[in-house]
Amino acid sequence: MPDSLTLPDDPRAARRLKNLLDVRRIYLEPAVTGFARGREVLARFPDAERVEVASHWRIPELFGNEGGVKDWVRNKRTVLVLGVKKGLAMRPNGRSADFIAPSASNGCALACVYCYVPRRKGFANPITTFVNIEQICASIGRHAAKQGPRTTPGQTDPAAWVYDLGENGDASVDALVSDNIRDLTTLFRGLPNAKGSFATKYVNRDLLGYDPQGRMRIRFSLMPQRAARLLDVRTSPIAERIAAIDDFVRAGWEVHLNFSPVVVYEGWTADYAELLRHLDEVLSPAAKAQAKAEVIFLTHNEALHELNLGWHPAAEAMLWAPRLQETKLSENGQQNLRYKAALKAKMVRMFLDLIRDNAPWCEVRYAF
Ligand code: SF4
DSSP: OOOSSSOOOOHHHHHHHHHHHHEEEEEEEEGGSSSSSHHHHHHHHTEEEEEEESSSTTTTTTTOSSOHHHHHHHHHHHHEEOOOOOOOOOOOSSSSEEOOOOOOOESSSSTTTTTTTTHOOSSSOOEEEEEEEHHHHHHHHHHHHOOOOOSSSSOOOOSSSEEEOOBBBBBBTTEEESSSHHHHHHHHHHHHTEEEEEEESSSSSSGGOOTTTOEEEEEEEEEOOOHHHHSSSSSSOOOHHHHHHHHHHHOOEEEEEEEEEOOOOOOOOHHHHHHHHHHHHSHHHHHHOOOOOEEEEEEEEEEEEEEHHHHHHHHHHHOTTTTTTEEOTTSSOOEEEOOHHHHHHHHHHHHHHHHHHHOTOOEEEEEO
């Protein structure tokens, strides 16, 4: 492993990477140095200041701060947290995957305006990398072994149990920090009955060398660039994500399309039609043959609305549409906002029609 981030030869790409991640301070739990992964990551950022903390969950100067986004972005860029993942149980899912695997990280260096992760862990929420990856992999391996072969096809997959690996962050960005995703890829390559899966908004071309042999699914999140320019802060541009799809398919990844969140704004159907036509034009027959999609309309949140008004009102104007939205109390007691049920049912049908008319090769796994 190199001593720091390996910067690409292209100066623009190098600048972008440095803007995304430039680790200056590492908060770490005392047990971290007892793990090979912990020592590797520390060696990768030798000049970073180290601050020992009792728990990766309790770093008051990082979490819960509702201040300006400048501070969160600075933290996202310059702070890394290293911890040990305690709960290693799988959770049943049934939508993006059959099971949610214990995460090898949480937090994110990207800053999507609609992101629900900060609702749980404060707003800066920089990447926390878990260093006990061997235990995480062993736990997934044992769980998959217990499932036995998948005999009934489902929307998640016709023949494999699917494990979501990226519920609380962006695994492509995590792979800039550690080899956790590489190790998970090695694990799934060897499991006859299971696949790993994660959604991403970042193109990390290092993953092209991971050799997943069809046992890893990367779900590129896509929305019209007009919306992404406002909402997907610090992510790879949509055109770059689309341009990467064929390369990932050639490199042995299964590539699905994650239309999430679908945000409704003036002109959204025309923009999505254009996006779908573009996909139809540029993707190879091989990419189309294996592509499937998931479609998830926006869930917003009142607390996030207030916060976004403080730093990105133009983006918030696109997310906030009380005329179209209704409140729904979430499982954890938050006031969430969804598009009104009857309206949303109509909009889901419109979206499915757009796919049928513009990208008929694209099977939809689920839409809601
Ligand atoms: S990539 Fe995902 S986890 Fe990261 S900020 Fe965007 S929505 Fe949140």
